[in-house]
Amino acid sequence: MADVNRGNRPLSPHLQIYRPQLNSAMSIFHRITGVGMTLAAALIVWWLFAAASGPEAFAAADAVLTSWIGLLILFGSTWALVYHFGTGLRHLWMDMGYGYDIKLNDLIGQIILVASGVLTLLIWFLAL
Amino acid sequence: MTDFKTPMARALGLGSAHDGVHHWWSQRMTSAALVPLTILALFPIAGAIGAPREEVLATFADPWNAVVTILFLAVMFKHLHQGLQVVIEDYVHHPGRRIAALTASTFFCGLFGVAGVFAVARIAFGAA
Numbered sequence: 001m002a003d004v005n006r007g008n009r010p011l012s013p014h015l016q017i018y019r020p021q022l023n024s025a026m027s028i029f030h031r032i033t034g035v036g037m038t039l040a041a042a043l044i045v046w047w048l049f050a051a052a053s054g055p056e057a058f059a060a061a062d063a064v065l066t067s068w069i070g071l072l073i074l075f076g077s078t079w080a081l082v083y084h085f086g087t088g089l090r091h092l093w094m095d096m097g098y099g100y101d102i103k104l105n106d107l108i109g110q111i112i113l114v115a116s117g118v119l120t121l122l123i124w125f126l127a128l
Numbered sequence: 129m130t131d132f133k134t135p136m137a138r139a140l141g142l143g144s145a146h147d148g149v150h151h152w153w154s155q156r157m158t159s160a161a162l163v164p165l166t167i168l169a170l171f172p173i174a175g176a177i178g179a180p181r182e183e184v185l186a187t188f189a190d191p192w193n194a195v196v197t198i199l200f201l202a203v204m205f206k207h208l209h210q211g212l213q214v215v216i217e218d219y220v221h222h223p224g225r226r227i228a229a230l231t232a233s234t235f236f237c238g239l240f241g242v243a244g245v246f247a248v249a250r251i252a253f254g255a256a
Contacts (some may be wrong), residue, residue: 034211041208042236044173045201045244051184052256058181066178074177085166088159095156120172127174 022109031089040049040077043070079120086112152178153209162200170199185251194252198245205241209233 043065050061064070090108093099100106100123172193176184188194210232220226249256 031211032214035215038208038236041204042240044177045240047177047246048188048247048251049243051181051188052250054256055181058184062178063180075155078174081166085163089163090158092156123170123174124198125156 010061022104022115025090026087026109026112030084030091033084033087037077038083039072040080043073075120078123079116082119082123083112083116086116151213155207155210155214158203158210161182161203162207165196165200165203168196172197185256188251189254191252194248197248201241201244201248203233205244210236212237 045062047058047061047065067073078124090099090112099105172187172190176187179187188197213230216226216229216233220229247256
């Protein structure tokens with residue numbers, strides 16, 4: 001069996017060699033938004049747990065979530081959620097073998113960027 | 129360099145994480161499940177954040193809101209755990225730090241996942 005030099009093959013693309021492109025930047029931001037939402041997940045569970053525990057615990061959690069820093073985290077996380085949702089859908093679609101045409105891929109990337117902003121504002125407009 | 133492994137033996141080594149395709153596939157399954165669950169759970173969660181405690185309790189006392197929120201939390205924390213694991217495996221190379229980070233992420237996702245599900249269940253059963 002042809003089996004030449006398998007041990008030296010790179011495991012992943014070399015970032016030093018590739019010119020940054022929209023799709024590679026959006027791929028790394030998919031990871032960054034995913035890791036970043038950990039904080040919002042912890043805050044929301046804390047808030048739910050506090051609501052289940054009693055009025056004093058809830059007041060503390062509610063005060064943090066509705067403070068300016070809490071609202072900033074929630075707003076940023078809403079955008080991260082919509083963005084991660086969009087790029088995640090695209091990843092699933094690409095995992096099925098579609099969407100590798102560069103022009104189409106760039107177009108979908110731009111749609112995700114615009115739609116994530118619009119949907120974030122819409123969610124906040126509807127939830128307030 | 130002589131490698132006495134046959135290609136089959138190498139394939140059975142199951143790749144860099146030694147876990148084969150199972151983790152990859154499972155991550156896609158939680159992603160796909162989160163597409164409807166995120167949309168469904170966004171309504172009660174986004175609607176209740178910032179509201180008084182009575183309103184929060186009323187929101188999650190509703191059976192439908194409780195079920196979609198519990199499902200969302202369970203699948204989301206599983207997905208978060210899978211995502212954090214992949215990121216840690218890709219970027220944390222030191223074996224000790226890698227195991228510490230993986231363990232911390234497992235404990236975090238387990239604790240917050242159970243706490244969130246328990247909190248919603250407690251509210252839904254009227255015990256809060």
